[in-house]
Amino acid sequence: MRTFIKCSLALLCLLGTESLWSQSADRSIAAEPGITGTLLLGALVLAVCIVLAIVKISAAFSSMARKEKADSRKELKSLIENLNEEELQALAGKTEPEFNLEGHELSGIAVAKDEKGLIRQVENEVHSSPMVSRKKGAVSKMNLDPAFSKLILAFIGSAAFWLIFGTLIGQYLGMKFVWPELDSIAWLSFGRLRPVHTNAVFWGWSSMAMLGLGHLVVARTCNTAIYSLKAGWAALMLINSSVIIGSLLLMNGVNNGGGEYREYIWPVTALFAAGLIICLWNFYQTIARRNTKEIYVSNWYILGACAWTLVLVTIAYLPFYQNGLGETIIQGYYMHQGVGMWFMTFTLGLVYYFLPQSLNKPIYSYSLGVLAFWTQMLFYTLIGTHHFVFSPIPWSLQTVAIVFSMGMLIPVIAGTTNFLLTFRGSWRKLKDSYVLPFLLVGIVFYFVGSGQGTMQAFRFTNVIWHFTDFNVAHSHMTMYGIIAFFLWGGIYYLVPRITGQTPKELLVGAHFWMAFVGLIIYMFSMMIGGTLKGVSWLEGESFIKSVTLMAPYWLWRAIGGTMMFLSHIIFGINLWRMSRLKSKEPDLTDQLILKYEKKVLIS
Amino acid sequence: MNFNFHTNHRLLLISIFTGFLTLSLIIAVFPAKFVQDNNPPLTNKEFLSPEASRGLEIFVAEGCVTCHTQQVRNIATDKMWGKRPSIPADFADNKRLGFWRSTPSLLGTERTGPDLTNVGNRQGDVWHYIHLYNPRAVVPESIMPSYPWLFKSKAQAGPGDQVINIPDDFKDNPEDIIVATQRAEHLVAYLNSLKQAEILKTSTPEFIEYDWMKREPVAQPIATTEASEVDQEEILLDNRGPKDYERQCQACHQANGEGIPGAFPSLKGSPIVLDESPDQMINIILNGFDRPNEYGAMPALGVVLSDEQVAAIVNFERNHWGNKAPKTTVAHVKEIRNKTAANQ
Numbered sequence: 001m002r003t004f005i006k007c008s009l010a011l012l013c014l015l016g017t018e019s020l021w022s023q024s025a026d027r028s029i030a031a032e033p034g035i036t037g038t039l040l041l042g043a044l045v046l047a048v049c050i051v052l053a054i055v056k057i058s059a060a061f062s063s064m065a066r067k068e069k070a071d072s073r074k075e076l077k078s079l080i081e082n083l084n085e086e087e088l089q090a091l092a093g094k095t096e097p098e099f100n101l102e103g104h105e106l107s108g109i110a111v112a113k114d115e116k117g118l119i120r121q122v123e124n125e126v127h128s129s130p131m132v133s134r135k136k137g138a139v140s141k142m143n144l145d146p147a148f149s150k151l152i153l154a155f156i157g158s159a160a161f162w163l164i165f166g167t168l169i170g171q172y173l174g175m176k177f178v179w180p181e182l183d184s185i186a187w188l189s190f191g192r193l194r195p196v197h198t199n200a201v202f203w204g205w206s207s208m209a210m211l212g213l214g215h216l217v218v219a220r221t222c223n224t225a226i227y228s229l230k231a232g233w234a235a236l237m238l239i240n241s242s243v244i245i246g247s248l249l250l251m252n253g254v255n256n257g258g259g260e261y262r263e264y265i266w267p268v269t270a271l272f273a274a275g276l277i278i279c280l281w282n283f284y285q286t287i288a289r290r291n292t293k294e295i296y297v298s299n300w301y302i303l304g305a306c307a308w309t310l311v312l313v314t315i316a317y318l319p320f321y322q323n324g325l326g327e328t329i330i331q332g333y334y335m336h337q338g339v340g341m342w343f344m345t346f347t348l349g350l351v352y353y354f355l356p357q358s359l360n361k362p363i364y365s366y367s368l369g370v371l372a373f374w375t376q377m378l379f380y381t382l383i384g385t386h387h388f389v390f391s392p393i394p395w396s397l398q399t400v401a402i403v404f405s406m407g408m409l410i411p412v413i414a415g416t417t418n419f420l421l422t423f424r425g426s427w428r429k430l431k432d433s434y435v436l437p438f439l440l441v442g443i444v445f446y447f448v449g450s451g452q453g454t455m456q457a458f459r460f461t462n463v464i465w466h467f468t469d470f471n472v473a474h475s476h477m478t479m480y481g482i483i484a485f486f487l488w489g490g491i492y493y494l495v496p497r498i499t500g501q502t503p504k505e506l507l508v509g510a511h512f513w514m515a516f517v518g519l520i521i522y523m524f525s526m527m528i529g530g531t532l533k534g535v536s537w538l539e540g541e542s543f544i545k546s547v548t549l550m551a552p553y554w555l556w557r558a559i560g561g562t563m564m565f566l567s568h569i570i571f572g573i574n575l576w577r578m579s580r581l582k583s584k585e586p587d588l589t590d591q592l593i594l595k596y597e598k599k600v601l602i603s
Numbered sequence: 604m605n606f607n608f609h610t611n612h613r614l615l616l617i618s619i620f621t622g623f624l625t626l627s628l629i630i631a632v633f634p635a636k637f638v639q640d641n642n643p644p645l646t647n648k649e650f651l652s653p654e655a656s657r658g659l660e661i662f663v664a665e666g667c668v669t670c671h672t673q674q675v676r677n678i679a680t681d682k683m684w685g686k687r688p689s690i691p692a693d694f695a696d697n698k699r700l701g702f703w704r705s706t707p708s709l710l711g712t713e714r715t716g717p718d719l720t721n722v723g724n725r726q727g728d729v730w731h732y733i734h735l736y737n738p739r740a741v742v743p744e745s746i747m748p749s750y751p752w753l754f755k756s757k758a759q760a761g762p763g764d765q766v767i768n769i770p771d772d773f774k775d776n777p778e779d780i781i782v783a784t785q786r787a788e789h790l791v792a793y794l795n796s797l798k799q800a801e802i803l804k805t806s807t808p809e810f811i812e813y814d815w816m817k818r819e820p821v822a823q824p825i826a827t828t829e830a831s832e833v834d835q836e837e838i839l840l841d842n843r844g845p846k847d848y849e850r851q852c853q854a855c856h857q858a859n860g861e862g863i864p865g866a867f868p869s870l871k872g873s874p875i876v877l878d879e880s881p882d883q884m885i886n887i888i889l890n891g892f893d894r895p896n897e898y899g900a901m902p903a904l905g906v907v908l909s910d911e912q913v914a915a916i917v918n919f920e921r922n923h924w925g926n927k928a929p930k931t932t933v934a935h936v937k938e939i940r941n942k943t944a945a946n947q
Contacts, residue, residue, distance in 0.1 A: 180739070180746040189748045191666025257700060258668035259708035266703070287612045294609045300619075303612075307620045311627060319705065321632055324695040326639035327706040333631035335712075341623070370608075377619065381626040387712055390676035390811075392689045397634055463678055463813070467714035537680050538816065542850040543717050548744045 034461035041448045041455070042527065045481075048444045049520055052437070059431065142497045145225065148215075149498045151232045153579050155212025156491055158240055160568075160575050162204025163484075167565045169197040174561040177554040187251045195255060195263035196247045202261060202338070203272055204243040206479065209487040210305075210346045211235065211279055216494060217298050217353040218283045222290030231282040238275035242268050259331040261338045266317045273313050280306035297369040301349025304373065308341040329393060332401075333384035339478065340380035347486045348372070348415060351439065354490045355422055358435040364421035372414040379407040386457035389466065405457035412450040419443045434496075434508050438489035441516055445481030452477065464538065469550065469557075470530030473523040480519055480564070488515075488571065495578040503574035511570040518563030521556055529553025644695035648800040651696070651793070658793025660700060661786055663707045665750070672711035672718045673797070679812040683850070684718040685799045686906075688808045693720075693800070716747055723798040724907050729866050729899025730855050731791045732767045732783055740773045741854055741863065753787035756780070768865030836933060837918075840911070844919030847912045851904065852920075860924040868898050871924040881917050881931040885939045888913050910936040 083091065144152075176182050176190050186192070219226040226232065246264040249255070255263040262269070283306065287299050316334040356363045363369060385393055385401035420443065430436045453474060455461055465471070488511075496502045529550050536546040605611040608618065651659065662668070675681045677688035699706050726734075730741060736754050738745035756779040760766045765783040774781065783791075849858075855867040862869045870876050875884055891903035908916070914933045921928035 176748070177746055180748060184749045184751050186750075186752040189665065189750070191669050191748065192664075194666060194669050253664035255664065255666070255704070257705040257707040258663050258666060259705070260712060262705070266705075284612065284616060290612075295612055295615065300608075300615065303616055304619045304623075307616060308623045311620070311624050315627055315632060317705065319699055321636035321639055322706045323639045323698050324642060324706075325691045326635035327697065327708060328694070328710050329635040329638060330631055331708050331710075333627070337627075377622055378626070381623060382630045384631065388710065390678050390681075391674050391710060392691045392693065394634070394638065400630070460813075463680060463816070466676075467672060467712070469715075471713060540683065540846075542846060542853075543683075544742060544744050544849075547715075547746060 032458075032460050034455040034458040035464075037455040038452050038461070038527075041452045042524065045444060045448050045520065045523075048441070049516065052516075055431075141500050142220075144216075144498060147229055148219070148226060151226075151229055151236070152212050152216055152498065153495070154233075154236055155208050155215070156495065156575065157579065158236065159205050159207075159209035159212060159487075160572055162200050162208060162243060164568050164572055166197055166200030166205055167561075167568050169193055169200065171558075171561050171565040173197055174554070174558045178551075178558055186253070192251055192253060195258075195260075196250045198261060199246055199250070199263060200243060201479070202343075203239065203246070203264075206343055206483050206487065207272075208236075208239060209491065210343070210350065211239070213350050213354075213487070213490045213494060214279070214283070214302050214346065217350055218286050218302060221296035221298050221353060222286055222292060224286060224289055224291050227282050227285035227289065231278050235275040235278040235282070238271050238278070242271035242275065245271070257327075259327070260335045262316050262331075262334060269313060269317060273310060276306055276310055276313075280310065296352075297363075297366060297373070298349040298352040300370070300373050301345050301352065304377065305342055305346035305349065308337070308345065308377070312337050312341060325392060328388060328391065329385065329397070332387045332393070335387060336384040337381065339475075340376075340383075343479065343483045344380070345376060347483050348376075350490050351419065351442070351486055354435070354486075354493050355419055355439055358433060358439065358489070358493050359422060359426050359429060361422065361426065364418050364424075368414050368418045372411040372418070375407075375411040375414065379404050379411060383408060383457065389457070389459060389462040402457050402459065405454045409451065409454055412447060416443060416447040419446075434503070434505075435489045435493040437512055438485050438492060441512075442482055442485035442489060445477055445485065449474070449477035449481050464534035465530055466534075468530035468533040469526045469553070470534070473526035473530060476519065476526075477523050480515075481523075485515070491575070495575065499579055501578045501580055503577050507570050507574050507577075511567045511574060514563045514567035514570070518560045518567060521560030522564065523560075525553045525556035525560060529557075638691055642691035642695050645692050645800045645802060648693075648696070649796065651796055654789050654792040655796040656793075657786075658789035658791070658796075659707065661753075661790045662793055663700065663704075668708055668711050670711075670713060670715035670747070672714050673720050674710040675718065675720050675799070677808055677811055679810045679816050681718070682810055685721045687799070687802070688810060689720065689799075690802070690808060692802075719794070719797050721797065721799045721907065723795045724902065725851075725904075726794075726854065727900045727902045728791055728795065729767075731794055732765070732787065733769060733863070733866055734854075735787060735790065736767060736769055736781060737773045740770050741857075750787075753784055753790065755782045755784055757782050768863070770863060833932070837930060840915040840918050840930075840933075843912075844915040847908075847915045848919050848923075851908060851912070852916060855899075860920070860926075862898075866899050870920050871926065876920055876926060877928050879929065881921065881929070881935070882939060884917055884921075885913060885931065885936055886943060888916065889936075889940055890943055905940060910940060 080088070080091075172182075172188075173190060173193055215226055215232055242264070246268040249265065249268065250263055254265060256265045256269075257263075264272075280303070283299070283302060287295060287303070312334060316330060322330055352363060352369055382404040383401045385397045386405050389398050389402070391398075419439075423440070423443075430440065456465055456470070456474060492503070492508065529552075532549055532553075533546045536549060537543075606614065608615045673689075675685035675687065675689045681688070694709065697706055697709055732754075734741050734747075735750045737749040737751075738747040739749075754767065756775070757764070758778070758780065760780050760782060765788060767781045767783055769781045771777040856862050856870050857867070860869065860871040875887070878884065887901060888908070889903065889905035891901050893900035904913075910933050913936045914931055917936070918930045920926065921930065
C-alpha cells in the first residue's frame with residue numbers, strides 16, 4: 001500500500017513539474033535559485049521517507065527470515081522430542097553415558113539473584129510482527145511527584161483533544177475545496193471555520209503540548225521541583241478557556257479583523273496571554289531555584305519563547321500604530337514571529353532536552369545551541385514583512401525582510417547540524433525507539449521547511465507562489481512537519497516514563513507512517529498545484545481557470561489530510577493507553593522514596 | 604555583578620526581553636507608525652457610507668479576507684486586478700472596527716478567490732446577490748461557500764423587499780421567493796464601494812515586468828507581408844476575444860451567452876448585439892445600462908476595459924453562439940468612447 005502511494009505520488013510530481021517545464025521551455029523557471037533550492041529540499045524529504053521505508057522493509061524481511069528459521073528449529077525440536085529412546089540414541093550415535101549430570105554443574109546451587117534487573121527485561125518470545133520492530137519499553141520510571149505528573153498529563157491530554165478537534169475541522173475544510181456544498185450552515189462556513197482550525201492547532205494543540213513538556217524540561221534540567229503546581233493548573237485552565245471561547249466566537253462570526261492567527265478578539269487572547277505570563281513566572285522561579293550551576297540551554301529557549309511571545313502579542317493588539325497600512329506591517333511581523341518566536345523557539349528548547357535524553361548522550365555542541373539561540377532572536381525577528389512582498393509596504397522594508405530571511409538559515413543550519421551530529425553514531429537506535437523516528441523527521445523538516453521558507457521569500461519566487469496554495473504547503477511543512485513531530489517525539493518519550501505504560505508498537509508505527517506519508521502527499525499536492533496556479537496567473541489566464549486546475553490537487557490534499565487526521569486518532573488511542581496509571585499494584589519502592597523525600601524536604 | 608548568561612538568570616531574561624523588544628520596535632512598531640502617519644487618504648476616494656461600513660463588518664465576520672485579497676501588487680501579474688498598483692494611501696481610511704476588534708486585515712495573504720480591489724467597477728448588484736446566495740448559480744466552477752443565511756425565503760414578496768431572481772435549480776423549492784436581508788444589502792453596498800481611485804499620472808507607481816514575464820503574442824499574424832494592418836488587428840482581436848469574454852463578461856452572461864433569466868439578458872440572438880451598427884452595443888459596454896424591472900444593471904466597464912478589450916469582446920459576442928454581425932475596430936471603439944465622454 002505504502003509503495004503504491006509513493007509511486008503515484010512520484011508520478012504526480014513528475015506530471016506537475018513536467019508541465020511547469022513545458023510552459024517555460026526557453027526561460028527555464030527551474031533555473032532560478034529559489035525554485036532550484038525548493039526542488040532540492042523537496043527531494044530531500046522524499047529521499048528521507050524512502051530511506052526510512054527501505055530500512056523498515058528490509059528489517060521486516062529479515063525479521064520474517066528470522067522467524068522462519070526459528071519455526072523450522074521448533075519443528076525440529078518437536079520432532080526430536082517425539083522420538084523414542086532408541087531412536088534418539090541411534091540419532092546421537094551413542095549408547096548409555098558413563099556418568100550422570102546433576103544439572104547444576106555450571107550454575108552452582110546458590111539461588112539466582114537479579115539485583116540490577118538485567119534478566120527481568122529479557123523476553124524469550126520471538127518478536128513476530130513483520131510491520132514493526134521490537135521497541136524498548138520505558139525501562140526506568142522517572143521519580144516524579146504524582147501531582148506534577150498529573151499536571152503534565154493534563155496539559156498533554158488537553159493538547160491531544162485540541163489536536164483531534166482542530167484537525168477534524170481542518171479535514172472538513174479540506175473537503176470543502178472538493179465539495180463546496182457540503183453544508184450551508186453559517187457556523188460551519190469556510191470563512192468562519194478556517195481560523196477555528198488554525199487557532200485550535202496553534203493555541204490548543206501545539207501550545208498546550210509545548211507547555212506541558214516545558215514544565216517537565218524546566219524542572220528536570222534545573223534538578224528541582226517545579227516552583228508552583230497551582231500556577232501550572234491556572235495556566236492550563238486559562239489557555240483551555242481561551243481556545244474554547246475563541247473557537248465559539250469565531251464560529252459565531254466574532255473575530256478580530258481577519259489577520260491570520262490573531263483572529264481571537266483581544267479579551268480572548270488576553271486569557272491566553274495571562275496563562276503565558278503565569279508560565280513564564282513559574283519557569284523563571286524554578287530556574288532561579290535550580291540545583292545546577294549553569295542554566296541549561298533548553299531553558300534559554302523556553303524563557304525566550306515565553307518572553308518574546310508576550311511582547312509579540314502586546315504589540316499585535318495595541319492600536320496606536322495600526323491604522324491603514326500600519327496594520328499590515330504589524331500583521332506581517334506578528335504572523336511570522338508567532339511561528340518563529342513561539343512555536344519554533346519553544347520546541348527547539350524541548351528538542352535540546354529530549355534528543356540527548358532519548359539517545360542517552362549529551363548534545364553535540366552546547367555553544368552551537370547558544371549561537372542558534374541569539375541568531376534566532378536577531379534574524380527571525382526581522383523577516384515578518386516577507387509575507388507582503390510587492391505589496392504597498394515600503395520597498396526597503398520588504399528588502400530587509402528578504403535579506404534577513406537569508407540570514408535565518410544561520411540558526412537553522414546551526415540547529416540542524418547540532419542535532420544530526422548528536423545523532424551520529426547512534427543511528428541504530430532509530431530501530432528500537434518509539435521516539436527517535438519522530439525527532440528525526442522533525443529535524444529533517446526543520447531544515448527543509450525553514451530553508452524552503454527562505455527560498456519562498458525571494459522576489460522571484462513570490463511572483464509565482466505568493467497568494468497560492470504553496471503557502472499552505474509551507475505552513476503545514478513547518479507547523480506539522482517540525483512542531484508536531486517534535487512534540488510527538490517528546491510525548492512518546494515522556495508519558496511512558498511517567499506512567500510506566502508503553503503504547504502498542506503497531507499503533508505507534510501506524511501513527512508515525514500515516515502522519516508522515518499523509519504530510520508528504522499534502523505538501524507535494526499543494527506545492528505542485530500552487531505552482532501551476534501561479535503560472536496560470538502569470539500567463540494571464542482567466543481567474544476561474546486557476547480554480548478548476550486545482551481540483552485534482554485539492555483532492556490529493558484531502559486524501560493526505562485524511563491520513564493525517566486518522567493518525568491523530570491513533571495518537572489519541574496511544575496516549576490513552578500510555579496514561580492509564582496503574583492502580584492495582586502500587587509500587588512500594590516509589591512510595592517509600594517519595595515519603596522519604598518529603599520528610600527530608602520538611603526537615 | 605555576574606555578567607555570565609549561563610549562570611545569571613535575571614540578566615538572561617532581561618537581555619532576551621529587551622533585545623527582542625528593541626528589534627520589534629525598529630522593524631515593526633516604528634515603521635508602522637511612520638506609514639500610518641505619513642499617508643493621508645486620497646482626496647477623491649469616497650468614504651464608506653454607513654451601509655457600506657456595516658457591510659465591511661459582515662465582510663470581516665464571515666471571514667471573506669481568508670480567500671479574497673485587496674491589493675494590486677506592483678508586478679505585471681496583477682494588472683488584471685486594477686489599473687495601477689495599490690499605494691499606502693488606498694488603505695489610509697481602514698481603521699479599527701471598534702472597542703472589541705482591531706483594524707481589519709484587508710490586504711490578505713491568500714487569493715483563493717479573485718482580488719476585490721476593484722470589484723465595485725466590475726460587477727453589479729444583481730450579480731452580487733445571486734452570487735452570494737449561491738455562487739454556482741452564476742459561476743458553475745466556483746468553490747466559494749453559499750451564504751443563504753443572508754437571505755430569506757418567502758411565499759410572497761412584501762413591499763420594499765429586494766427580490767432576487769435565483770434560477771430554480773438553486774432553490775430548495777421553486778415556488779419560493781428569495782429576498783435579500785438587510786445584511787446582504789449592506790454587504791453588497793460594501794462590495795460596490797470597492798473601486799480603485801484615480802491618482803495623478805506622475806505619482807502612479809509602475810507595474811514591474813521582469814524580462815522573463817514578457818509574453819510573445821499568442822499567435823503571430825500570418826503572412827505579414829501580405830496582410831494589411833487592419834487584418835492583423837482583426838486576427839489579434841479574434842485571438843484575445845474568447846479570453847476577454849471569459850474574464851470580463853462570462854460571470855453574468857454565462858459561457859453559453861444565454862445569461863440568466865430575470866437577471867442577465869441573453870446575448871445569443873439579441874437585437875442589440877446583432878444590430879448592423881455596433882455603436883449601441885459599444886456604448887452599453889463602456890457606459891453601462893439599466894432598464895429597471897427587467898434585468899440587473901450593467902456596470903460601466905469603460906473604467907476597467909481598454910479599447911482593445913472592448914473591440915475584442917464586441918467581435919466575439921457578435922460572431923459566436925450562432926450570432927453573425929459585422930466586426931468593429933479599436934479605432935471605432937476609441938471614437939465612441941471620446942464621443943460619449945464629451946456628452947457627459
